Amino acid sequence: xxxxxxxxxxxxxxxxxxxxxxxxxxxxxxxxxxxxxxxxxxxxxxxxxxxxxxxxxxxxxxxxxxxxxxxxxxxxxxxxxxxxxxxxxxxxxxxxxxxxxxxxxxxxxxxxxxxxxxxxxxxxxxxxxxxxxxxxxxxxxxxxxxxxxxxxxxxxxxxxxxxxxxxxxxxxxxxxxxxxxxxxxxxxxxxxxxxxxxxxxxxxxxxxxxxxxxxxxxxxxxxxxxxxxxxxxxxxxxxxxxxxxxxxxxxxxxx
Numbered sequence: 001x002x003x004x005x006x007x008x009x010x011x012x013x014x015x016x017x018x019x020x021x022x023x024x025x026x027x028x029x030x031x032x033x034x035x036x037x038x039x040x041x042x043x044x045x046x047x048x049x050x051x052x053x054x055x056x057x058x059x060x061x062x063x064x065x066x067x068x069x070x071x072x073x074x075x076x077x078x079x080x081x082x083x084x085x086x087x088x089x090x091x092x093x094x095x096x097x098x099x100x101x102x103x104x105x106x107x108x109x110x111x112x113x114x115x116x117x118x119x120x121x122x123x124x125x126x127x128x129x130x131x132x133x134x135x136x137x138x139x140x141x142x143x144x145x146x147x148x149x150x151x152x153x154x155x156x157x158x159x160x161x162x163x164x165x166x167x168x169x170x171x172x173x174x175x176x177x178x179x180x181x182x183x184x185x186x187x188x189x190x191x192x193x194x195x196x197x198x199x200x201x202x203x204x205x206x207x208x209x210x211x212x213x214x215x216x217x218x219x220x221x222x223x224x225x226x227x228x229x230x231x232x233x234x235x236x237x238x239x240x241x242x243x244x245x246x247x248x249x250x251x252x253x254x255x
Contacts, residue, residue, distance in 0.1 A: 020113060041204075058085070146175075146178060154170075
């Protein structure tokens with residue numbers, strides 16, 4: 001490890017304008033070392049998804065620095081940012097976002113086709129084999145279970161060999177058994193392939209698969225846990241939600 005795959009320095013992001021503006025991120029500084037699996041947790045509205053979107057170049061911060069390797073994302077044009085995301089970053093979301101008219105293999109090959117490359121059948125088959133779906137290459141999404149569809153989405157994210165894989169509630173739509181299968185795949189990618197994984201989740205069990213868990217409250221980093229169990233993560237999360245409720249209540253009391 002030793003180097004950071006993604007680094008955020010004093011990143012702030014506000015949504016809206018005027019009196020209705022909301023601070024989603026408030027001077028967040030955070031690094032994600034290469035080859036590690038990090039989970040990001042926090043109460044609703046804590047800034048988890050905004051953090052992921054800024055780190056992945058999907059959203060531009062109002063201030064601060066976001067670096068992917070040696071590349072400063074905030075200085076890139078929209079075109080160069082699009083190319084960077086296509087070539088160096090992978091995404092897996094709660095919604096599988098598969099095209100229903102395409103087979104699993106065709107869905108996996110889509111990012112390469114969009115990049116102007118002609119995908120080789122062997123590389124598509126190989127990435128499907130890695131997620132345990134080589135025999136389902138010719139099936140359409142409607143012929144696959146939810147867990148299988150998420151694994152196709154994972155294979156699609158991996159076909160470009162991204163430096164960093166971002167997941168936004170990737171197991172949120174899955175039952176516990178298939179969710180654990182997807183999490184085990186993510187864990188293996190960090191361990192066996194030195195892939196950097198950053199996952200937003202609300203589930204302590206999912207977070208327990210990560211090397212560390214970073215907690216956000218009101219757009220700020222509020223500590224982290226390394227190598228924690230699901231019970232330890234759940235206890236910390238409950239404490240954050242209680243603190244957040246007390247803060248909200250105190251702010252509502254006139255001075």
